Amino acid sequence: MSHVPRVVIVESHSLVRRGLESLLSGCSETDVLSVFESPQQWTPEPGTRPDVIILGLTFDQRVSAADTVSALAQHGQVLVLGDLADRDGVTTLLRAGAHGWLPCCVADDEVLGAIATVARGGTHVSPVPTTRTHDEPGAREEHVPRLLARREFETLRWIATGLTHAQVARRMGLTEATVNTYVKRIRRKLRVGNKADLTRKAIELGLMRRQPDKDGA
Structure with missing residues (x-):
């Protein structure tokens, strides 16, 4: 039997948070370990290391996103969810230790595919916006x-x-x-x-x- 990725969700928007939890909890391809509103609420426990940490970004968090990603990356592979202005923002997140990025408007299938890829140690990046x-x-x-x-x-x-x-x-x-x-x-x-x-x-x-x-x- 193949390993089912264990996922922690960190998302401040309640609607998005509930949507992610509903999607992943109802899917046999993922195992939701816990759900938090902010990284500060989560205290990683020994022996329960997640395969993927989904980090939702708000507008206010984008400035400090790299620091948050860097801290969370010590506890699992980080998959960032949030709209960004251009590919420079995505590159910054990857350099900080993220293994993937998804925009807010993304299909369920891509979310599940991204989780599977990141859980294997791969990198998943949605098509990146450009403004020039x-x-x-x-x-x-x-x-x-x-x-x-x-x-x-x-x-x-x-x-x-x-x-x-x-x-x-x-x-x-x-x-x-x-x-x-x-x-x-x-x-x-x-x-x-x-x-x-x-x-x-x-x-x-x-x-x-x-x-x-x-x-x-």
Whole structure:
């Protein structure tokens, strides 16, 4: 039997909080450990470490969000829920230790998919908003690197959306070993380390606005 992700919900808006609790409690794919209005209300207990901490952000919390994420990340993988102005805000959260971000208006299926991805140690980022016309698709892509070959560029896109190497291989019609080789080359060329770093780089390059449909696990 596969492991069911254990989730802690931290959300100040009562309506959103009740909605998340209802969704996740009624789903066999998640186990809700506890629900809190604020991080200050939660005292982590030994032996009950959650797989995912869903952190809801209010407008007032966005300034100090990175500090909150950094503190919570010591106790589990953080998935942030809240609207942000641009991808710079998402990058800041990831650098602070978050493993994912979702906007407030998001489908139930994406919430569940994001939890599953983050629980496995992956990164899930919804398509990121942009407010600048020169950031339209293609503007940043032209700068990406001629360093990357076409298939490496495609691999980066899929990896950044949260797919595993095996899923990327199926999507691209390659062997998993070939995808592993592509990822090693991408990391070397872009000078990044783990998958979270790859995702941050993809956001910085403007590759995360359109999120393709994912394969099954």
